[in-house]
Amino acid sequence: METMRWEDGVLLLLDQTRLPGKVEYIQCRDHVTVAEAIRSLRVRGAPAIGAAAAYGLVLGVLAARPRNRQELLARAREVAEVLASTRPTAVNLTWALNRLLHKLEATPSQDTRELTELLINEAHAIYQEDREGNKRIGRYGQELVPPGARILTHCNAGALATAGYGTALGVIRAAQEAGKRVSVYASETRPLLQGARLTAWELLQENIPVTLITDNMAAYLMARGMVDLVVVGADRIASNGDVANKIGTYGLAVLAREHGVPFYVAAPLSTIDLSLDSGKDIPIEERRPEEVTHLAGIPVAPRGIKVWNPAFDITPARLITAIITDQGVARPPYRESLAGLFKA
Ligand SMILES: CSC[C@H]1O[C@H](OP(=O)(O)O)[C@H](O)[C@@H]1O
16 A cells, blocks of 8 residues: 555655545645645654655646746745645654755756656655665564564554655554564554554554554553563654654553563654754644544533543653664764764
8 A cells, every 4th residue: 555656747745645445546736635635644654755746846836837047946945835834833844845856956957857757766765765664663663573462552653654664554564574573553543544544554454463542541551461561653852852743652652661661763864853852942833622532523521621632642752662773773972962963
């Protein structure tokens, strides 16, 4: 199942709001459609958002038919700003857009066709590198997975959240491929149910044993000794190892510490933001109240109720056993080990 596909100047995006019931692709011919898809989580997951935004930038430049380098650069910057404003937490979004802009600025060509080709190739490179990087995350991560491990994961950090294979689910896939016969508990992940709708669906598609639990069952599951490790994805990792990830992750990390369960985060280097000193500096997206007060369009809370709906929380580095990246496994102290991975 592909999260996205570039076909003759059109970006096809798998509409993840329709899963698991329907597999439907939306055709994006302009950056505004891509921006809406990111904002409404038709495409979601830090690396997938980055890749989609990169292709969205290409679409925005193509649509404007710039007559010269100057017009093309101005248009690219304008479109990047629109796409960067869609969701604040996943650093891959701005990382991908900045990578394309820097590539443009570093290329002296005056030929708009050549510059546009350059953008398309860079977007393809981001997509391809993420797929390959996730396989490496899987290889590094599966070495931490004991045979027969019962693994708890939260939200969806799978192929649907990336350009393929997944980060946290990449570790699970690699462990399964290594013959470790793992089983997975997927927490449903209120309010948008990425665990129930996406992770459960992804793993079932590949016959990886998976059991769905509600978020409030995780504590009792661990108290019953039914979890051997937790592995989750990330949307942004600060230089000290603090991790922003789907709301509910921090609670799982506290529970894992309480019950002596290893807690792993899996993410590519493109999710690590060394410019941030700690998790305090990571912007946390707050979303519409209706995501909490309604379920499939049906009200489940009284009209007018006040709602707080942060889409992410921050897990402090001290609760994280290791951070599994596409360049190797980082262990505490993270400020040194993460910086070291960039130098490798
Ligand atoms: C591999 S990154 C996946 C990451 O993104 C998810 O958030 P969202 O579904 O809101 O984009 C969640 O935090 C996952 O861990």
